[in-house]
Amino acid sequence: MDKEIEDVNTDIKAYEACLQCLEQESYNILSDAGFQKENQKIEEEKKLKATIEEVEKQYSEISLEMKDLDIKSKELEELEERRRRAGDLDQ
Known part of the structure; x- marks a missing residue:
């Protein structure tokens, strides 16, 4: 019995x-306003990422x-030289 106790x-x-x-761990619970603010940041990041991808595509x-223009320019220079x-x- 002593062992069980x-x-x-x-x-x-x-x-x-x-x-x-x-109890010592702190919880970071967002208010509705805080949640909306974080959500807005995420949406802005998504837009920025899409913009970056579009710019990279254009680049x-x-x-x-x-x-292509460099190749054509060299071809033109060769034609002019000939x-x-x-x-x-x-002459």
Whole structure:
């Protein structure tokens, strides 16, 4: 019987220790206004992320266009050089 009482007392002490730990934890409960404010921040972050993705897409498209224009510019320079050489040969 003494062993059972000792076990129960040990359990009680363990429960009390857990209870103290739980009581010491602070809970961050948002008010309705706080919740709305946080929700608004999340929505704004979503919009910003969508804007960033759109800008990145546009950047990629512009980069491809610039590469294409660079290739065309080099081709034009080559054509001009060939025309110039052809003109030099005629003279």
